[in-house]
Amino acid sequence: MTVEPAEAPPLGGQEGNDAPAIRITALGRERSVEPDARESVIELQDVSCFYGSFRAVRNVDISVAKQRITALIGPSGCGKSTLLRTMNRMNDLVPSYRTEGTILFDGQSLFAPGVDPVAVRRRVGMVFQKPNPFPKSIYDNVAFGPRINGFKGNLDELVEHSLRRAALWDDVKDKLKQSGMALSGGQQQRLCIARTIAVEPEVILMDEPCSALDPRSTLQIEELMAELKQDYTIVIVTHNMQQAARASDTTIFMTMGDDRAGYVVENGETIQIFTNPKHRLTEDYVSGRFG
Amino acid sequence: MSAASITLTHRRPIGERIIERLLFLAAALGVLTTLGIIAVLAFETVEFFLQISPIDFFTGTRWSALIKPQSFGVLALVSGTLLVTAIALVIAVPLGLLAAVLLAEYAGTRFRTIVKPILETIAGVPTIVLGFFGLNFIAPHILRPLLGADNIGVFSALNGGIVVGLLITPLIASISEDAMRAVPRGMREGAFAMGATKFEVVRKVVFPAALSGIMASVILAMSRAIGETMAVVLTVGTKPQFTFDPTESVQTMTAFIVQISIGETAQGSIEFKSLFAVGATLFVMTLALNLLSGWVVRRFRTGYS
């Protein structure tokens, strides 16, 4: 019987040494105390995002609380997606991109030398705006991540478990061999969620996951998010204010400044942001006066 | 002032219709060409088969058109062609695919400005030049020193295979590159987001998704290799024999056709007519491969929603 790891492997990918003891939320662990509401899993300190010499996002200071749903809202083009994609170093794929400032994930700097984006991305997963299942079978879609990451265990069980958690198992349990692309839009997105959670990340980033879906599927995904936050921290970028108001615990409002760089205007509990915003801009946005 | 009467309907002017007819004729020229090819090959081949039995032709392994005793077993020529083609594919498929992956997945603009012109240059060199290269450089400076002058002559299937392989590499590279580029970016991102390395994304997502295009490129390259003439004429030799030994000199179908045409062969003789029968065999083989490649793309194409 294998011993449960007591600490997360350092981001550099070397197996455990004397990293500080950090609790990880692995599946199957007995749920214990309600996590400290102020405990943050991702912290951004004075973060700016650049494409070449163009600054897309400036001076962001935010915390993402563990096992909560944090929503990033704001008008189009204000850098919400850019900021999100920095958190799992997806932006590294763009050659001219660079980040300034510090991002801490579980207390470790995300951009420290020796940190491998490949290792980061297993622990910080992402679901995209347009569902992007592979042209493989449903089973192989979900099994892709575990296989790559050297999963040692019962793959069938993991696939079933992930599909159940994504509320897709009942729909597909008889057709696991069918192509993932034959599913409907909402099902495809849930498949993408299933395969993301199959590698057991700690955080799930969602980039407008419902904007390509119909209202019924959207609602299903929102219900799913509420379930998932018991085990994962979720950060969601959304255009849909009602969605943010419904589904999230914390809301961060961004907008674009005169220098075309996005910045954070206000950051707080969702209820407060929507009923009693502190800034004029926030109030204008949530009441629909712009954006 | 009377209102100008505007006719809303009118027959299309004569000029338009003539132009359309002319354009149609130009397009139909293609059909004429195909019919012409088929007619010529069929007619002459039938004439040939009046004198030589088709069974002997298609199953015989000895080909000797100019040297008595005459024998017209086309398998000797076909084996020469296929031997050269096989060697060419062994060289071109790995080279072409690696180049394609580099261009599609790894290369920035810096790389592309170097790699693309190289591929296009190789593709644009007249094939006789590549034959010259094989004859004057590859055989004497590479093959014979490496394998021993006793083991391989100036002419060999291997020499021809190397040269033809270089020739068809750009074809595989460019079609496969297009196929890989067509894979949507979102699919790659999805794989990256789960912690895949770049090589894993290429190997497990992009390559399988582009597979139908890649297979088609290989089939087309094979067809091109089979039809290649000048590069093999200088490198492979004029010794038709049914063999799989790459160090041997052989003769391909195309090289035989050239040999007969250059020589003093009388135009009504059976040797001359055999040219058409060999040509017909060549035509059918390449046509079959071209159609196969189209079918492969249609049948196995990955649908991206």
Add this chain to the structure above:
Amino acid sequence: MTAAAPAARSAPRFEPALMRRKLTGTIFYGACLASIAFLMLALALLLFDVLTRGLPWLDLDFLTHPPSARPARAGVLTSFIGSLEIGVIVGALAFPIGVAAAIYLAEYAADSRLNRLLQTNISNLAGVPSIIYGILGLSVFVRLANLGPTVLAGALTLTLLILPVVIIASIEALRAVPDAQREGAYALGASRWQMVRRSILPAAAPGIMTGIILAMARAIGEAAPLIIIGAFTFVTFVPNPISGQYTVLPIQIFGWAQQPQADFQGISAAAIIVILALMLILNGLAIIVRARLSRHIQW
């Protein structure tokens, strides 16, 4: 929709083995680079061999003399002129016919069954080996039409050879023109031909011209079809385009390369340099033409 109650079980373990995976990736990348290096090396060796063999023989005499049994006195004059004659005639024929066919297929008959048939046919023709076109030309132009083994017969044969390529390139160039152009012209009351001539063709011109120049370069490099038709390898007089015997550069190269003496290999290499220079000029011309003509086009 409720999650299965998490049973107390051992947590599944992942062994990401990052080092090994990254190493594999690096090795693969290295292989990709090696393949390009190999191709570059092959090209470099080819040029090196040709240049070292041929440059000593390349002088003004070489360019202005006809071939001779003695390598020292041989030249490429006749074959060069033959290539030029062929190239010009092929270009002059393939241009109108190819563009006309492309216009028909792209603009007039789009998407009908007939159109698809014609297009498939042309794609297949593009894949037919060049030597087969030689056989066709032999039967139709040399014998049937009684043109004999002349430049004209050769040019007609090569025209048929490159026509599919010209048509396909032209269709692509025409298709690249956005539909907005067509709709705009129609909205102003233009007939189809007017729209094509005034609006689409100028826009597609760079792509079409490039395609034709490259096809001409290809035709000039062809030897096999012309050999079948009866082009000779030893022609000492400047050919009369319509009725004379003739030869072209690739065939001259071939003829000399077949002689065992090293001197003949030398002049063969010199002739290769000439044809490569010609290819370079044509490719350069294609690039210039494209750049010049596309200056006015901005979508």
